Amino acid sequence: MVDWPLPPATGLKTTDRERAANIPETRDTIGSAMSDPKSQPGKPKGALGDLVKAESMIQLAIALPAGCVIGWLLGSWADRHFHTTWIGIFGILIGAAAGFIQIITTAKRFMKDPD
Structure with missing residues (x-):
């Protein structure tokens, strides 16, 4: 078997990846993390999640005036x-329309995902 290296970002070789896949603890950890719906890596929880929501609300308040000014x-x-x-x-009318589109897009995102 040829020992081909993976891309430089991972640093693992094929044989290392195969060995890691055969370790029962690794398989169980990967499987449980993938099956748990509450562990979503893209959604911050706690105080960081509140800051992300606050940033989105500030974005709503700035979208219309910024569009008009630009x-x-x-x-x-x-x-x-x-x-x-x-x-x-x-230009002011086009900027206002762009601001309203941004507000509606952000509001739809919050209506779809209340968390």
Whole structure:
């Protein structure tokens, strides 16, 4: 059997991985972690989870004004560049629409996942 190394990120060789797969304690630990629905690695719990929720709520409060300001800045630049007066207003409306889309997307995410 050829002993091929795995990619550099893991540092294990094929034979090491096979040995680890044959250890009963390793198999039981991996199997129980995968079958437990409460152990989801992507969802922080406790104080960190509360901070993530607070950050998302702050994001909701900033989305609409930030979209309007960015749209106004780009629109006013386009007004100066093209010598018009209406693109700035259009930029504010487009920025407001983008802010509302962000708010609705974030709200849907919270409605789907109440944790």
